[in-house]
Amino acid sequence: xxxxxxxxxxxxxxxxxxxxxxxxxxxxxxxxxxxxxxxxxxxxxxxxxxxxxxxxxxxxxxxxxxxxxxxxxxxxxxxxxxxxxxxxxxxxxxxxxxxxxxxxxxxxxxxxxxxxxxxxxxxxxxxxxxxxxxxx
Numbered sequence: 001x002x003x004x005x006x007x008x009x010x011x012x013x014x015x016x017x018x019x020x021x022x023x024x025x026x027x028x029x030x031x032x033x034x035x036x037x038x039x040x041x042x043x044x045x046x047x048x049x050x051x052x053x054x055x056x057x058x059x060x061x062x063x064x065x066x067x068x069x070x071x072x073x074x075x076x077x078x079x080x081x082x083x084x085x086x087x088x089x090x091x092x093x094x095x096x097x098x099x100x101x102x103x104x105x106x107x108x109x110x111x112x113x114x115x116x117x118x119x120x121x122x123x124x125x126x127x128x129x130x131x132x133x134x135x136x
Contacts, residue, residue: 005087006038014055016077017118029071031112033092061119071110084110 013035017028030036042048043062052059077084088110089101104110 004038005085006035007042009035009085009087010038010042011051011055012077012081014052014060014118016073016080017060018056018058019076019080020073021120025072027065027117028073029065029067029112029114030116030118031071031110031114032088032090034087034090034094036116037092056118058120063117063119064115065117066113066115068113069111071112071114074104074108074110 009032013028013030020028030039039062042051049059074084084104086096086101089097089104091097100110100112
């Protein structure tokens with residue numbers, strides 16, 4: 001399997017999510033259309049549970065949560081990985097949110113819109129992910 005920047009960043013997002021959950025934060029906003037699209041693709045595969053467990057320590061669910069405003073987890077990401085790469089400001093169709101990127105570069109904060117977030121637990125709300133076949 002070829003690892004894309006979207007999948008690499010999704011793994012980092014899952015790691016940040018696990019840290020935020022451990023610190024008692026409930027919502028970790030997914031504001032990138034490009035990375036969210038990769039999340040949806042990955043949930044359709046048998047690889048999802050392993051990918052999530054490697055990066056978050058659990059199988060994360062995918063929950064609906066529409067909102068907009070300041071994205072709270074950016075500082076945690078920067079402490080772990082450095083500056084957010086441009087892919088975070090890329091829409092699902094591949095176009096760049098130039099205004100959002102410029103705001104981030106000027107202020108160090110992200111303001112965005114989101115319609116989903118990871119959920120903790122056993123991944124039961126990942127309804128589209130196929131179950132792994134049992135091994136003998």
